[in-house]
Amino acid sequence: MTRDQRVSMDVADIVGVSMCCHHCKTLVEVPLKELSRPPQECPVCKQSWFDSQGNEDYQSIKFLGRTVEQMQKSKPLGVLNLKLQLTPSIFEK
Numbered sequence: 001m002t003r004d005q006r007v008s009m010d011v012a013d014i015v016g017v018s019m020c021c022h023h024c025k026t027l028v029e030v031p032l033k034e035l036s037r038p039p040q041e042c043p044v045c046k047q048s049w050f051d052s053q054g055n056e057d058y059q060s061i062k063f064l065g066r067t068v069e070q071m072q073k074s075k076p077l078g079v080l081n082l083k084l085q086l087t088p089s090i091f092e093k
């Protein structure tokens with residue numbers, strides 16, 4: 001018998017993101033409040049992570065930060081409890 005394991009987290013539990021440089025493997029932790037201006041290059045090896053501030057991935061990271069901050073501040077979903085579902089494999093990494 002297999003067990004159906006569900007892993008979830010509250011939006012309020014999100015405090016930031018981790019960005020790992022593929023070039024030198026440096027891990028940069030960016031607090032949620034700083035996601036409005038995420039780093040564009042690795043602080044150690046200076047590898048460029050985005051070709052410009054208009055880069056779609058760069059804009060998506062900024063959008064993620066704004067969205068999470070907005071949801072934490074205004075609690076627009078006050079009549080329900082919204083949780084993000086995560087893959088159980090996160091504990092295997």
Ligand SMILES: [Zn+2]
Binds near residue numbers: 021026043
């Ligand atoms: Zn690097």
